[in-house]
Amino acid sequence: MFDWLVVGAGFAGSVLAERLASQRGETVLVIDRRSHIGGNAFDWYDEAGILVHRYGPHIFHTNAEAIVAYLSQFTTWRPYEHRVLAKVDGKLVPIPINLDTINRLYGLDLTSKQMEQFLVERRESVEEIRTAEDVVVGTVGRELYEKFFQGYTRKQWGVDPSQLSKSVTARVPTRTNRDDRYFTDTFQCMPAGGYTRMFHRMLAHPKIKVMLQTDYREIRKVIPYRRLIFTGPIDEFFDFRLGKLPYRSLRFEHVTLDRPRVQPVAVVNYPQTEAFTRVTEYKHLTGQQHPQTSLTYEYPTDDGDPYYPVPRAENEVLYKRYEALAAQQTDAIFVGRLATYRYYNMDQVIGQALAAFNRIQKTGAPALSLARGAAG
Incomplete structure (x- = not known):
């Protein structure tokens, strides 16, 4: 019997799992249907030995000192300003x-x-x-x-x-000066060893167990647990009983070239031409020295894993109906971009998860609509 079942090993699930284990001494089972931890922030060394992001570039930036202090327990940082x-x-x-x-x-x-x-x-x-x-x-x-x-x-x-x-x-500013930074947050850095290494450290607590390539629907009645944290799509949790919420997905094309550098900056957008939206060259982000370079081309699509909730009024109406169902659950908390149908940055998801944990600390048990809106 686990104290908590956490569905999803991305930021929301991993932060809450770490806090519940380290601060409350409770047992946590973290599951994810993918073959890796880290959610969409997962990075790995490709066949050429270049550190790349499997799901497109993830740039960490925030104005919240508390979030930096929290993550700094699990990583050192490489200063990086995104252009x-x-x-x-x-x-x-x-x-x-x-x-x-x-x-x-x-x-x-x-x-x-x-x-x-x-x-x-x-x-x-x-x-x-x-x-x-x-x-x-x-x-x-x-x-x-x-x-x-x-x-x-x-x-x-x-x-x-x-x-x-x-x-x-x-969320996209227009500037009349020459500031060409994409973000202006006070803290702009990349995990020095990559995101995946940071997640491994976060989930290394002896009271945390991780099961990958595991679907919640297949094990929810098999593995006993007392309370649930769900970070997946909220409509999927309820078996789409009110209809499917629209999500936008991405298809990624990863290539390695026999050149040390291709682009002058990490990301080039293509608003007028090409089927892809942007091209990312990762060595700008990581500072890695290598005779070759690896890039990712992004192609948006309606098919595939859900990445972005589609911000339209009718979708918000449908989400509110699912939110009402979630509020009726007595043993579950819904946290994260997909579970709360919001396009949050990484630091906002972390803030949302930490806020949910603080409420658990105050109440001693899950209170269900805690997670929504905590990112601020």
């Missing part, structure tokens, strides 16, 4: 849009003040900001929206930005 270029009109320009983006794209020599006026002249007046399109055209105008956002978003989500929640593009 992304977009191939637009045949040119590689910084994204998010900044002063250099505009000057290179249009052959100008604007100052920051002049760029602000440049954008003011192009912005469209939007009476009510409701969609992803509204956010962008109301900030940079329709021409830049079409060059940078419309095609990329269509590929990424399978629908036009006008049909997606404003949250999709609201």
